[in-house]
Amino acid sequence: xxxxxxxxxxxxxxxxxLGVLEGDYLRLAEQRFEQEPAFRGAVESWQSQLVxxxxxxxxxxxxxxxxxxxxxxxxxxxxxxxxxxxxxxxWRGYSGLAxxxxxxxxxxxxxxxxxxxxxQPPPVQPLVATLTPTGxxxxxxxxxxxxxxxxxxxxxxxxxxxxxxxxxxxIPDDGVPRSLGVLDEDGLGNLFVSNEHQSLFGADxxxxxxxxxxxxxxxxxxxGPVIASGKLQLL
Amino acid sequence: MSSSEEIGLLxxxxxxxxxxxxRMLYDRTSAKLFGVCLRILKDREEAEDVLQEVYxxxxxxxxxxxxxxxxxxxxxxAIARNQAIDRYRAxxxxxxxxxxxxxxxxxxxxxxxxxxxxxxxxxxNLCLEELQPNHASVVKRTxxxxxxxxxAADELGVPLNTVKTWIRRSLLAxxxxxxx
Numbered sequence: 001x002x003x004x005x006x007x008x009x010x011x012x013x014x015x016x017x018l019g020v021l022e023g024d025y026l027r028l029a030e031q032r033f034e035q036e037p038a039f040r041g042a043v044e045s046w047q048s049q050l051v052x053x054x055x056x057x058x059x060x061x062x063x064x065x066x067x068x069x070x071x072x073x074x075x076x077x078x079x080x081x082x083x084x085x086x087x088x089x090x091w092r093g094y095s096g097l098a099x100x101x102x103x104x105x106x107x108x109x110x111x112x113x114x115x116x117x118x119x120q121p122p123p124v125q126p127l128v129a130t131l132t133p134t135g136x137x138x139x140x141x142x143x144x145x146x147x148x149x150x151x152x153x154x155x156x157x158x159x160x161x162x163x164x165x166x167x168x169x170x171i172p173d174d175g176v177p178r179s180l181g182v183l184d185e186d187g188l189g190n191l192f193v194s195n196e197h198q199s200l201f202g203a204d205x206x207x208x209x210x211x212x213x214x215x216x217x218x219x220x221x222x223x224g225p226v227i228a229s230g231k232l233q234l235l
Numbered sequence: 236m237s238s239s240e241e242i243g244l245l246x247x248x249x250x251x252x253x254x255x256x257x258r259m260l261y262d263r264t265s266a267k268l269f270g271v272c273l274r275i276l277k278d279r280e281e282a283e284d285v286l287q288e289v290y291x292x293x294x295x296x297x298x299x300x301x302x303x304x305x306x307x308x309x310x311x312x313a314i315a316r317n318q319a320i321d322r323y324r325a326x327x328x329x330x331x332x333x334x335x336x337x338x339x340x341x342x343x344x345x346x347x348x349x350x351x352x353x354x355x356x357x358x359x360n361l362c363l364e365e366l367q368p369n370h371a372s373v374v375k376r377t378x379x380x381x382x383x384x385x386x387a388a389d390e391l392g393v394p395l396n397t398v399k400t401w402i403r404r405s406l407l408a409x410x411x412x413x414x415x
Binding site: 141 | 248287295320359
């Protein structure tokens, strides 16, 4: 899905990022920002270029009451209930193998049907994963949309080796990595996950990034070092 | 890890409902964003109000950041500026003459979209210096004050189309300079 922006679109994006639009033009730009990835990309590119102008704005500490109000307004009972489950520090604290098994059996308890087989409920909500680096590689953040099969991944730093490319893998319960595709050399990817691989996605499933020869891992098996990995969580 | 990458990572954690990360993000960025809101609104109480809205929005929309390509601080600044500008404009209803806005210098080349690393922080200032001084200050004042084209024209006492031409030329020159 590549929409091509014409000159008018590009000006609209630039002027929206600068903030000079009003009235109908502003509403049009807002709507397109929400709905069109290409337009949104053009706006975000401008935003990133213009934002250094804010350097000269003096920081001013807001009164404490502002945070208190924000804290109140961002608590919702649902998110509190699942926060221990989805919070990153939980996963970090429990990353050892033994506790991994304990978590797995807890998942089993949750989803164990009468016939005793472990079934993952098919994901309907988006899944996200933070892939934490091994060594000084960058972190990755991935988001999978079950309704479209789209998987977006981005990294905190574009620093991949020139002779090798980052490749993304899903590693389900059986421990066998399946390739989801090769990422840009700067670690960005908008991938489409095949139906076969989509069925492997669920909470707790591992995503990993390895460095592979240009063109991707030969024979579909990872050959390079794992530079980052993390578990999918329901959003 | 640079501070802008750190902010990006914090926002991604906020998307996963990490409240500690949310607090950290607030501590790291709220003074700057409050300054941005104050500059636009010039009213402390209103700026406090808007800042609140900004972080509630950050909490609710952080998942959108993870799939975008804005830098962390650019994403936050855009939310803060849009929210402050909305509030500012709500004070006085603006009648917009749509015909007047149309197609000034449409033969100008378009600003090609491209991604530039967000950590080239000083670069825009160097590029602004290359513009005619009065044009550079128009772009800067317009951006920092949250002016619309019409407001910039009123503030500067020049016709709308003149201001629009200045700003478009400056944006083009800026992008060219920054992509060099």
